[in-house]
Amino acid sequence: MPTALPHVVIVGAGFGGLNAAVALRHAPCRVTVIDKLNHHLFQPLLYQVATAGLSPGDIAAPIRHILRNARNTEVLMAEVTGVDVERKCVLLAEGRSIPYDHLIIATGARHSYFGHNEWAAHAPGLKSISDATHIRRNLLCAYEAAEAESDPAKRTALLTFVIVGGGPTGVEMAGSIAELAHRALARDFRHFDPADTHIILAEAGPRILSAFDESLSRAARKKLEALGVDVRTSTRVEAMTNTTVRMNGAEVPTHTVMWAAGVQASPAGSWLGVSTDRAGRVPVNRCLEVEGKPHIYVLGDTALALDEQGQPFPGLAPVAMQQGKYIGTRLQKMIAGTPATEPFRYIDKGTLATVGRTFAVAKIGGLRLKGTLAWLVWVFVHILYLIGFRNRFVVMFDWIWAYATYERAVRLIVEEKS
């Protein structure tokens, strides 16, 4: 390729970055996709890896393999440490720098512990495969330790799991752990009944799934409670140690806490030297451009983008996907010399959250669904958006298998190498 072609650098190969790269695959430019890991991850199913239902490989695909036929595109596994806006370079950890003509930043978000970073050691969040296998290990090891424990109070603490945050991730985790305890593990222990697992879902706000209508929130809560989950709304976590969590003034003995409460955008704001909102998001205009930083676009969970009503877009996969596609298409036009002034418009195809097997809540346009039909929609959508036929097939097979047998396929505690 002649180097005279403009160079588009995309940082991050999540839903946003990958869709931007795909949209640019036939554009007259060179594209470099940089990610610190080698795989694109289908995050909406990560909770199933954490709860031993799916293998990590089933929901991940190598970025360079997805883009292998995009002959104008290179993939680079590297850690980005900053951006030199003056010299138009992306700075990498090993001291290299990559010059760009257009820069797309789609580096997503991490958990936020609301100023309590010391909680990270006790309450892992769920953003990467290593987060998910970490949670899987914590859960499975708690059951192993409970089997070996003879003191009833200590065993009760080992069988108490606290999930902080009642958004979709927290709700899906809670439902999935409840099914694990009541079904998959039912006959596996000799010194306790796994059905005695105490699963607490703690939400600071007045209701779970606050992005959904109240009727759907209520239905999800009812379903969770039917599964045996102790749903506690208006419940704030105040302190945390290895063996206890304090919520609303009361100490709950537990060894296993999962964090699904808050997110903090990746540090793109400090890379660019712009001020961000409290969640660390970089403000962009309606074309996803950073004001005063020409040729720099930020999208997905890293961006504070506003819709026509001046409301920020929610931090959802479909928003990032559509923004990635939008910015790729827009750059292709700009590079070809076609004017491209249309702002980004989000088409809300709906929001879904699943609660255990066969139950979900869905908000699709004006439609409100709950129950098995919503769950079938959920299954269909998730299989549809998974990348790669092989992964689709294996995930579908594992779901049918789990549905028929109540078993979990991937109950694996892997040694941690020091």
Next chain:
Amino acid sequence: MPTALPHVVIVGAGFGGLNAAVALRHAPCRVTVIDKLNHHLFQPLLYQVATAGLSPGDIAAPIRHILRNARNTEVLMAEVTGVDVERKCVLLAEGRSIPYDHLIIATGARHSYFGHNEWAAHAPGLKSISDATHIRRNLLCAYEAAEAESDPAKRTALLTFVIVGGGPTGVEMAGSIAELAHRALARDFRHFDPADTHIILAEAGPRILSAFDESLSRAARKKLEALGVDVRTSTRVEAMTNTTVRMNGAEVPTHTVMWAAGVQASPAGSWLGVSTDRAGRVPVNRCLEVEGKPHIYVLGDTALALDEQGQPFPGLAPVAMQQGKYIGTRLQKMIAGTPATEPFRYIDKGTLATVGRTFAVAKIGGLRLKGTLAWLVWVFVHILYLIGFRNRFVVMFDWIWAYATYERAVRLIVEEKS
């Protein structure tokens, strides 16, 4: 269960320990299976995890789930640190001890670096899932680093992989990496051709697969060479650093070395205070009893057991399986008061090694097979012995998928948590 029943403790849930537990599941005794991890691992397919073909979960199953219907059996995840032979107790890492009436030790083997333990850091072996994902990460990261490297000599070093040991594991690894390089990765890189990967299989002896007949060794070598593997027999590794391996006096620049050369039995000998052979194996009589230590049985890779001709049994999965079944059946008889004096007899059903896709060598009784038919036998046997229908199905599906597409399903680099 009344505690008056004799208590059989099985340490290790590999092929030997698991088969012993299964044989004892209806015996009038209590059984405790202790393993430091929670899963039984189908080690013969571990090289496919290391080369990104299968997910760890596909070849592992939770021990307690396999034994969930053995109502006389408990499973304990714990690290054994020793045996108190006088008090008839197994000692655990956390200070607990488990009394036994009969003790079966089936703790397998680890790699041996022939007195060069410092090589372990450079040349991981292949015994556990974390070993396999470690090798997978090394392989995939070498390709990622090669894509980012502009110095041709450094890139050549990054694309040089050395496998030490020409037994079945080394041969299967070499063949699988060759297929990965030539097929699965073919279109994924922009700055080099993955087919230029230099795979060196170094064997100290005069031929690879020395457990097979010479004609099969030759056929396997020819097939490996056709796949592009640089097979070097009578080649001894003398030194190793991060960036180089010295073999027969010559330095080979490489960043990726895999160890498939020697094994060392687990430390059961020191637990029992008996002297072992050079490979650390505990000598046992023909009934797998440790002389002078009543009620203690050692089997599989941990035991030095001799056949009728006074030859030691080879360190193979079928030997461990049959020994486990033998000892379980024998204990069942002894506990029931039936005399049981029959020594262990190994029924050699054959030995197989696969070389890339569609080719294997097999020694089955007097029969010598090589090529596609041997490979079909290999596929059949491995699917047959995998535990669990779900794993059988998913592995078979992944194999058919890989066969049809040449793709690798699980090319995953997972962050290492510090």
